Amino acid sequence: MTRSLQLTADGQLKHLLTLDGLSPAILTRILDTAESFIDVGEREVKKVPLLRGKAIFNLFFEPSTRTRTTFEIAAKRLSADVVNLNIAASAQSKGETVLDTVSNLTAMHADMFIVRHAQSGAAHFIAQHVEPHISVVNAGDGRHAHPTQGLLDMFTIRRYKGAFHNLRVAIVGDVLHSRVARSQIHALTTLGVPEVRVIAPRTLLPTGVEQMGVHVFHDMQAGLKDVDVIIMLRLQNERMKGARLPSAQEYFKQYGLTPEKLALAKPDAIVMHPGPMNRGVEIDSEVADGPQSVILPQVTYGIAVRMAVMSLLMGPAQ
Amino acid sequence: MTRSLQLTADGQLKHLLTLDGLSPAILTRILDTAESFIDVGEREVKKVPLLRGKAIFNLFFEPSTRTRTTFEIAAKRLSADVVNLNIAASAQSKGETVLDTVSNLTAMHADMFIVRHAQSGAAHFIAQHVEPHISVVNAGDGRHAHPTQGLLDMFTIRRYKGAFHNLRVAIVGDVLHSRVARSQIHALTTLGVPEVRVIAPRTLLPTGVEQMGVHVFHDMQAGLKDVDVIIMLRLQNERMKGARLPSAQEYFKQYGLTPEKLALAKPDAIVMHPGPMNRGVEIDSEVADGPQSVILPQVTYGIAVRMAVMSLLMGPAQ
Amino acid sequence: MTRSLQLTADGQLKHLLTLDGLSPAILTRILDTAESFIDVGEREVKKVPLLRGKAIFNLFFEPSTRTRTTFEIAAKRLSADVVNLNIAASAQSKGETVLDTVSNLTAMHADMFIVRHAQSGAAHFIAQHVEPHISVVNAGDGRHAHPTQGLLDMFTIRRYKGAFHNLRVAIVGDVLHSRVARSQIHALTTLGVPEVRVIAPRTLLPTGVEQMGVHVFHDMQAGLKDVDVIIMLRLQNERMKGARLPSAQEYFKQYGLTPEKLALAKPDAIVMHPGPMNRGVEIDSEVADGPQSVILPQVTYGIAVRMAVMSLLMGPAQ
Numbered sequence: 001m002t003r004s005l006q007l008t009a010d011g012q013l014k015h016l017l018t019l020d021g022l023s024p025a026i027l028t029r030i031l032d033t034a035e036s037f038i039d040v041g042e043r044e045v046k047k048v049p050l051l052r053g054k055a056i057f058n059l060f061f062e063p064s065t066r067t068r069t070t071f072e073i074a075a076k077r078l079s080a081d082v083v084n085l086n087i088a089a090s091a092q093s094k095g096e097t098v099l100d101t102v103s104n105l106t107a108m109h110a111d112m113f114i115v116r117h118a119q120s121g122a123a124h125f126i127a128q129h130v131e132p133h134i135s136v137v138n139a140g141d142g143r144h145a146h147p148t149q150g151l152l153d154m155f156t157i158r159r160y161k162g163a164f165h166n167l168r169v170a171i172v173g174d175v176l177h178s179r180v181a182r183s184q185i186h187a188l189t190t191l192g193v194p195e196v197r198v199i200a201p202r203t204l205l206p207t208g209v210e211q212m213g214v215h216v217f218h219d220m221q222a223g224l225k226d227v228d229v230i231i232m233l234r235l236q237n238e239r240m241k242g243a244r245l246p247s248a249q250e251y252f253k254q255y256g257l258t259p260e261k262l263a264l265a266k267p268d269a270i271v272m273h274p275g276p277m278n279r280g281v282e283i284d285s286e287v288a289d290g291p292q293s294v295i296l297p298q299v300t301y302g303i304a305v306r307m308a309v310m311s312l313l314m315g316p317a318q
Numbered sequence: 319m320t321r322s323l324q325l326t327a328d329g330q331l332k333h334l335l336t337l338d339g340l341s342p343a344i345l346t347r348i349l350d351t352a353e354s355f356i357d358v359g360e361r362e363v364k365k366v367p368l369l370r371g372k373a374i375f376n377l378f379f380e381p382s383t384r385t386r387t388t389f390e391i392a393a394k395r396l397s398a399d400v401v402n403l404n405i406a407a408s409a410q411s412k413g414e415t416v417l418d419t420v421s422n423l424t425a426m427h428a429d430m431f432i433v434r435h436a437q438s439g440a441a442h443f444i445a446q447h448v449e450p451h452i453s454v455v456n457a458g459d460g461r462h463a464h465p466t467q468g469l470l471d472m473f474t475i476r477r478y479k480g481a482f483h484n485l486r487v488a489i490v491g492d493v494l495h496s497r498v499a500r501s502q503i504h505a506l507t508t509l510g511v512p513e514v515r516v517i518a519p520r521t522l523l524p525t526g527v528e529q530m531g532v533h534v535f536h537d538m539q540a541g542l543k544d545v546d547v548i549i550m551l552r553l554q555n556e557r558m559k560g561a562r563l564p565s566a567q568e569y570f571k572q573y574g575l576t577p578e579k580l581a582l583a584k585p586d587a588i589v590m591h592p593g594p595m596n597r598g599v600e601i602d603s604e605v606a607d608g609p610q611s612v613i614l615p616q617v618t619y620g621i622a623v624r625m626a627v628m629s630l631l632m633g634p635a636q
Numbered sequence: 637m638t639r640s641l642q643l644t645a646d647g648q649l650k651h652l653l654t655l656d657g658l659s660p661a662i663l664t665r666i667l668d669t670a671e672s673f674i675d676v677g678e679r680e681v682k683k684v685p686l687l688r689g690k691a692i693f694n695l696f697f698e699p700s701t702r703t704r705t706t707f708e709i710a711a712k713r714l715s716a717d718v719v720n721l722n723i724a725a726s727a728q729s730k731g732e733t734v735l736d737t738v739s740n741l742t743a744m745h746a747d748m749f750i751v752r753h754a755q756s757g758a759a760h761f762i763a764q765h766v767e768p769h770i771s772v773v774n775a776g777d778g779r780h781a782h783p784t785q786g787l788l789d790m791f792t793i794r795r796y797k798g799a800f801h802n803l804r805v806a807i808v809g810d811v812l813h814s815r816v817a818r819s820q821i822h823a824l825t826t827l828g829v830p831e832v833r834v835i836a837p838r839t840l841l842p843t844g845v846e847q848m849g850v851h852v853f854h855d856m857q858a859g860l861k862d863v864d865v866i867i868m869l870r871l872q873n874e875r876m877k878g879a880r881l882p883s884a885q886e887y888f889k890q891y892g893l894t895p896e897k898l899a900l901a902k903p904d905a906i907v908m909h910p911g912p913m914n915r916g917v918e919i920d921s922e923v924a925d926g927p928q929s930v931i932l933p934q935v936t937y938g939i940a941v942r943m944a945v946m947s948l949l950m951g952p953a954q
Binding site for chain 3 (some may be wrong): 300
């Protein structure tokens with residue numbers, strides 16, 4: 001249902017809710033569009049007038065300064081007007097429903113909602129109910145998806161590796177709780193990566209993860225062997241204190257990416273991380289700041305990818 | 319005193335603090351100006367350069383994401399620079415007086431203050447002390463007034479009913495605690511509505527409300543009979559828990575607007591609500607989302623009305 | 637180290653971290669540039685396009701609505717895009733380091749960080765680690781420095797007194813805890829003020845303050861005699877409750893600036909205060925609002941000074 005919901009009748013992207021079900025052509029079109037925005041961030045005047053006078057609402061039911069900032073910057077570089085709404089603290093507490101909040105903002109002539117919510121399916125739910133001229137971007141919903149993160153990861157891989165069809169990619173860490181991992185696996189598979197691996201302790205893997213088309217490894221030695229791309233996942237603080245893991249130190253020892261473990265991958269392998277990093281837990285600083293790390297370029301590309309998504313969703317005018 | 323404070327010597331609007339005392343000519347001028355802004359929200363580029371380079375401060379001593387957003391959007395559509403100040407959490411806690419805060423912002427060359435405060439008279443107090451070139455808009459002060467809400471209600475009625483002189487209007491609910499109701503009654507009377515009714519339990523009516531020129535009803539059956547416009551008021555959560563009311567269920571049974579009660583009004587009656595709604599308390603969802611509801615158009619018109627107020631207050635340049 | 641850090645190899649200002657070590661030529665250049673921005677605030681359209689498309693981040697690890705507002709307004713008058721980040725409540729709580737936060741924002745093509753932090757040296761630390769094209773402005777770090785406040789004080793003195801070489805300046809109050817006082821003393825000395833006095837109880841003076849080139853007084857009668865400029869410092873609320881002071885009333889009696897004490901200074905002496913004021917503690921309202929007070933002009937000049945700093949730091953383009 002989501003698949004069709006985010007496309008128009010003629011196959012154009014209308015909402016971005018998940019990467020699941022998007023065709024290689026659409027993914028590639030987003031990446032190509034992002035490519036055209038890369039240089040905007042490097043100009044003397046970092047702005048294009050594409051979305052001038054458009055009203056974009058950052059509708060954050062769950063606070064995330066970092067994610068909100070990337071969308072705010074992307075929108076401003078497109079010359080849109082951005083309004084930040086931290087909903088947790090406001091109307092919700094007055095008993096208004098999410099849909100009433102959305103209807104009200106729609107009545108103010110909103111053009112796009114960037115939605116962040118702790119519950120899986122929230123952005124999807126909103127997209128089902130908005131008026132036809134409005135687009136919804138999922139900026140993270142529960143454990144479900146975080147598609148712009150997945151897209152910027154694909155963009156980064158393509159930039160550094162040139163293509164997808166000849167790659168071996170390892171995703172390492174807390175796949176179970178990661179909305180990013182799901183988005184990544186879908187996108188990697190769709191774009192033709194022949195071998196996607198996940199490396200994690202059993203307690204941090206969803207049951208049936210193999211059915212997503214990935215190879216499962218429980219130790220780094222085997223899992224990292226000859227990979228081209230390593231995507232480290234963030235280990236949420238709350239997991240470290242939970243029963244699923246012995247301790248942060250023990251986790252680092254087994255699954256933390258150190259120079260030694262990195263040496264198992266191909267010599268030109270790149271290291272990625274969605275941030276914010278727990279240095280010394282899932283990744284060693286020497287790797288995070290080392291020559292194979294492309295963690296900061298990911299952030300840079302994230303702006304271009306979000307600009308691409310926003311401008312594509314705004315439709316035929318572009 | 320308020321009456322003269324908000325007008326210049328030659329009768330132009332200088333501040334908007336209350337609708338009480340404003341002439342039909344001034345109210346009509348605001349509504350006419352709002353009419354000219356309606357199409358801005360529907361344009362490809364939702365902006366006019368009228369207030370470019372003006373500094374508008376959202377001075378919110380009481381948080382209200384919803385109201386702040388409407389003013390922020392209106393200001394941005396006029397190309398003004400908007401700065402949001404949530405004062406509750408900042409200078410006030412350092413012991414600075416309201417007037418020192420205002421003086422400081424004035425010294426930064428503010429052009430307009432949008433003031434929200436839990437205390438009645440706060441915007442009025444500020445308007446008394448600002449420098450002559452600065453305008454103040456009351457965005458809600460205690461139980462006193464919320465004039466832009468009242469204006470957008472008048473705008474909505476005029477849009478749907480064409481005129482005021484032949485209408486019967488009912489205001490339903492917690493008149494006692496409503497700053498909106500006071501603004502509405504003043505405006506309706508001034509604009510020539512021949513019959514304004516209030517419908518509420520005795521405990522939710524201010525003493526002497528009849529002296530405002532309204533007809534008082536305590537039951538919906540009699541009160542809604544043959545009205546053209548029904549304005550539902552929000553029932554604050556805190557009232558429901560208080561001694562003034564039996565229960566939310568009981569309130570809904572007696573005063574909640576259901577399709578059955580709505581049928582008592584004229585067949586083309588419109589239903590209004592300032593939001594946020596308590597569905598199932600003061601209004602049934604079938605009515606709120608039904609064909610006679612103009613609740614979302616109210617929100618749309620609210621932007622145009624606020625643009626009109628801001629541009630009129632900025633004076634002769636427009 | 638700080639001294640060289642904030643200058644480029646050819647002596648241009650790269651960061652503004654402290655006034656300590658800045659040459660008279662650089663200080664004068666900032667003040668002259670600020671002079672050229674004074675009229676922008678008085679124009680019909682309060683904007684110049686100097687920094688259009690630049691990304692300025694208000695990086696506030698310690699909340700300060702007032703200071704944040706002045707930088708936000710200055711940046712908007714220069715047409716820059718401003719993003720406000722209240723870090724206390726966000727990434728820091730997810731365990732990200734300050735440098736990782738800064739690196740991430742840099743990767744989003746930031747041009748300038750305005751840094752406020754409770755710890756002395758924070759802005760300095762960040763400036764040491766940012767990429768070469770980025771500038772850092774210290775908006776207050778612990779007890780260390782608040783250089784734009786110091787600069788706006790110098791600008792105010794020059795505006796009212798014309799020059800520095802013939803002045804007697806008294807700084808009154810809690811020098812010990814004041815980051816402003818340090819910045820002021822450095823700037824006054826550098827700009828050639830022949831006599832800088834500090835007036836305070838022993839408990840509110842740092843040890844060895846004389847080595848900064850100031851004359852120390854413990855009573856107002858002697859200290860204010862024949863001065864041209866009186867700079868009152870804010871007495872933090874927490875000090876009043878501490879063991880260092882008998883009581884706010886007692887402090888006011890001894891060190892509060894009353895009309896009587898002001899009469900000891902030269903008849904044309906000006907009175908300054910960085911705000912927010914504690915009326916009736918360090919200053920009497922009659923003085924604060926009186927003809928010799930230049931406290932509100934300080935605020936006005938603060939915008940011009942911050943515009944000057946931002947545009948100078950952006951480098952050769954200006």
